[in-house]
Amino acid sequence: MVSARRKALEKLWNGECNVYEWKEVEDPITFVTTPKEVTLHENLKCKLSHKNISATSQTGAGAIVVQQIKLSLGNEFEIPPGCKITVTQNGKTADYARSGEPGVFIDHQEIVLDVFKGWA
Template identity: 65%
Template sequence: MVSARRKALEMLWRGSCTVKAWQDAEDPVTHITKPQEVTLHENLKCKLSHKALTSASSSGGPAIIAEQIKLSLGNEYKIPAGCKLIVTQDEVTEEYSRSGKPGIFMDHQEIVLELFKKYA
């Protein structure tokens, strides 16, 4: 049963995501097992948020500005390290990789992401 808190959170989630991983999988025709991209979850409701982080340079140079990208979604989904997340929100689709251990909360989880470059 979904709690009232979770329903309230989901009202803010305006995105959807697909989770893919590089795993050994058997080809149904040849029955040969080889590494390939496998979809773990599809069309999960989520919310992508961006936070600009600024830190002063210790060398007296310009301040370093970084961006933290965080994905909020249901805590019932296991998102393995090193997987690819394809997130669509506000008609924009981007590919990300999971960079950190998820923060698990009572009704959701939050995962810090990086732009996807390649599988680890």
């Protein structure tokens, strides 16, 4: 049963995401195992948010600006480390990788992302 808090959160989630994992898959005909991209979840409602974090150094080299990318989605979905997450929001699509452990809350989870640079 979805709570009223969760329904209110989902009204703010204007994006969709697909989650992929790189794993060994056995061909049922040849029985050869090869690594492939496998879809774990499709069309999950989500919200992608960005936050700029700036820090100044003591050496006088200037400020360093880092952008933190965070994905909010339902906490019932398992998003393993190292997976690729394709997010479509506001007409733009981009690939990200899960960079850390999710912050799990009563009605949702928040995952800090990095830009996806390819499978390791």
